[in-house]
Amino acid sequence: MANQKELKDYLLGTRDDKGYLRKDDNNNKVIMLSGKWGSGKTHFWQNVIEEELKKDLKDKSYSYVSLYGKSTIEEIENDIFSQVFFHSIGGENLVTKTTSTFTKYTKRYGKLASSFFDLSELVTALEEESKDNEKRIALERLNNGGIICFDDFERKSKEIDLNDLFGFITQLSLNFKCKIVIILNDDVFKGKEKEIFSSVKEKTVSKYLYYKPSIEELFGLIYNSNKKYKKLDKDFVLKTIEETEELNARIYIQVLDNLLEWIEKVDDDQTEVEVLRCLILVNINFIIYHTMAEKKDRYYIVKGFYNLGFDYNSNRLVGMSGYKEFNNFDEYINYVIENLVNREKSQSEFRKKYQELIEENITIFKSEFFINKWDIAEGIELDIFNKINNFIETGILIKESN
Known part of the structure; x- marks a missing residue:
């Protein structure tokens, strides 16, 4: 409450x-x-x-x-x-x-x-x-x-x-x-x-x-604490943050500051709501999990985690609709372990190995759930997505000439 x-x-x-x-x-x-x-x-x-x-x-x-x-x-x-x-x-x-x-x-x-x-x-x-x-x-x-x-x-x-x-x-x-x-x-x-x-x-x-x-109360407190944030659409930013259900003042401050820097340095066609939504979600994912996303045909993976010796397509829940069916990460990972990995009882060794893989890389699995559930690059071109990734990862954004 x-x-x-x-x-x-x-x-x-x-x-x-x-x-x-x-x-x-x-x-x-x-x-x-x-x-x-x-x-x-x-x-x-x-x-x-x-x-x-x-x-x-x-x-x-x-x-x-x-x-x-x-x-x-x-x-x-x-x-x-x-x-x-x-x-x-x-x-x-x-x-x-x-x-x-x-x-x-x-x-x-x-x-x-x-x-x-x-x-x-x-x-x-x-x-x-x-x-x-x-x-x-x-x-x-x-x-x-x-x-x-x-x-x-x-x-x-x-x-x-x-x-x-x-x-x-x-x-x-x-x-x-x-x-x-x-x-x-x-x-x-x-x-x-x-x-x-x-x-x-x-x-x-x-x-x-x-x-x-509430998320609305905390975001309002941060947004109203500095006049510079008035340049941003408060309702839109709040709505995007509410999608993620993240309640964290430090995240809000960093997101707002990066949004300001982005709109001040890029061309107008890169400040549409789809682009800003992507920037917010990429930023939140990076703050929480310190990972960057890579887009595949129908889903996203964490960079550097693709080739770990197991088959994504047969042993991971893939596809945007699949991730969105789950309310939270625990619900999702339980389904993965109990249903996808356990299709054949004879695969007990594989099941054990897979569970160990999850435990050892739990942060990455959580990140992949986040970036897929919220479809973080929905509606934007790959080059813009990569540009956002580079900005969030390096912290550097060069002002574009008009």
């Missing part, structure tokens, strides 16, 4: 009811916003929640902290404090005031000038300034109503212990009575870390929320 609007209303509220993040009763609470990898959780937070939220924080601070590249709790703490500090001297003249403030301190404390920002030295400098103690002001902005968002949990350094990290987050929420949001994939940890995560999150997290947008 799509729930983007429901999540927005829950977190921010409606005209008649304050949302979770705007209620003082929820100070010192930790929220976990999870969802599938690529479902656009960060885009949703930054483009739907964050900007609106910051408008009414007034004298409170907001910090967005990516754990990517962080290897110690101290680094995370420094990132939080620096953002809160900038916010305390920021407002509309953030850049000017920041430059002015750091100029003052670098002149007085010398070493800061060489590294621009060393938190320990800056804190010392600030504490020595009795008249305008920015550290105190900054921490007051975080206390009792400030908001901290932690993102990219799956990209944290393994040097950071999960117990320590959640302990730090818990102490932040309790000591400062601030609200904390944790954004992460629902299958972020494996093995021992998964056991630790399951244990400590129960002690830390007050509220669990799950982000599960």
